Amino acid sequence: MQKRDILLKIYNSLYNYFGPLHWWPGGSPFEVMVGAILTQNTSWNNVEKAIKNLKKRNLLNPDAFYYLSQEELSKLIKPSGYYNIKAQRLKNFVTFFFEEFEGSTEKMFSGDSEELRKKLLNIKGIGPETADSILLYAGEKPFFVIDTYTKRIFSRHKLISEEAAYHHIQEFFYQNLPKEVKLFNEFHAQMVMLGKTKCTSKNPDCPKCPIVYLKKLE
Ligand code: SF4
Structure with a gap:
């Protein structure tokens, strides 16, 4: 499976599981x-x-x-x-x-x-x-935010290296996703939600994770 297809599949699975998250949780x-x-x-x-x-x-x-x-x-x-x-x-x-x-x-x-x-x-x-x-x-500009959760989730599935620098991980998303504000916004929010609820730093809850199928792709 192409990386672009994997990313979009992950996105769709998370969106279907958690629903739209309407980030950022702030006003102006x-x-x-x-x-x-x-x-x-x-x-x-x-x-x-x-x-x-x-x-x-x-x-x-x-x-x-x-x-x-x-x-x-x-x-x-x-x-x-x-x-x-x-x-x-x-x-x-x-x-x-x-x-x-x-x-x-x-x-x-x-x-x-x-x-x-x-x-x-x-x-x-x-x-x-x-x-x-x-x-x-x-600013609603298409920049992909890389945080601890994203790094953890993607490196656990060997889609990125654990040691990868910020800009390398960001490049991975830029190369494989359309540069769209709405997509980048929601994708990052979904990563945070997954990292907090399932893909925790200790004891990740893989059996109940909506993207557990990634294990078969490794
Ligand atoms: S399957 Fe497990 S390791 Fe992979 S993202 Fe889900 S909780 Fe994390």
Whole structure:
């Protein structure tokens, strides 16, 4: 079976099993970008608590966020873990956002997406996974997000190497899938769901997994 056919089969099996997941679980593009940084090294449940704190004070908009002190921000995002580091990263990001795009998401996403990706990667604390999450979920640009779950699932079935670098794994998807925002969005969401519920780091629940047939293809 061709890799493209395998990928689409996996996608269809997961979609049929879990249903549409409607990601990203955030509101405005700005909120998605903040969430993409907050979710580094933590679960979404913890991010939600931090987002709730920011929303309660009406701070989840570019202007209010820009003027918020790093100290105050640190306190509000405490539930997301690594809050001092994340407050610094969020400040780095929002400074960039205003300097480059005057705090406008329309301006940010209206130019060349590859150029924007390079700029995002130059911000201290923003790596490829965060940059691609911002591009895909806030900007609706066709960038495939590679995370721990995707790496784990695909390497367990030897579709990618366990040691493969981020951009190599991403290339695997680009070479074998049509570059479509909706597909990339839902595929990543399905990977996360599978990684959390079946393909866990210890004791994966293979007998109940919707893509257990991959074992026969190895
Ligand atoms: S749970 Fe098992 S069958 Fe499912 S993706 Fe993980 S390793 Fe494969």
